Amino acid sequence: MPQETLVSRLELAAQPDAVRWARHHARDVLNxxxxxxxxxxxxxxxVSELVTNAVQHATHAALSERLALTLRHYHARLLVEVAxxxxxxxxxxxAVSFTSEGGRGLQLVESVSKEWGxxxxxxxxxVVWCAVALND
Known part of the structure; x- marks a missing residue:
């Protein structure tokens, strides 16, 4: 019998503290x-990297909009979505220079996930998403 999908959604203001709230929410839900x-x-x-990118781009676009973090737990993977x-x-x-202060977010996402898009x-x-394996 297939396992039921668990879903959690959190809306956030596109502000720098959204990253902290999203990370805490994800840890609480996944626990x-x-x-x-x-x-x-x-x-x-x-979650931290995807929300950071979303906040930076919303700020650069001068948008006072909201972001949404959605977590979807499937049998052997977790889908993280940031709208x-x-x-x-x-x-x-x-490739990012060793001395560069930014530009590594999607590299980190790629390194911890099975796939992203x-x-x-x-x-x-x-919506930027990534799939994280749940079987150790």
Missing amino acids: AWRVSSNAIDLAALA DPDTRPPVYSG YYHPPTGGK
Whole structure:
């Protein structure tokens, strides 16, 4: 029998403290779902990076909009989705200089997830997502 999908959604203001709230929310929800501590750490890192990117792009677009973090627990994976009002696709910087202060967010997401991507929902904006393995 297939396992039921668990879903959690949190709306946040597109402000710098959204990253902290999103990370705490993800840790609390994943603990309640009895996800392994290793997978929680990986998911928290992915959440932090995706929400940070969303906040930065919302700020640059001068949008006082809201973000949404959605966590979907499937049998062996966790889908992390961050929706923001900016329609510009995420930019993967590739190789980043050792001295660079930014540009590593999607590299980190790629390193902790099985896959990642984005799409434009019919409601506007974009959703950037990644899938984190839950089996250690």
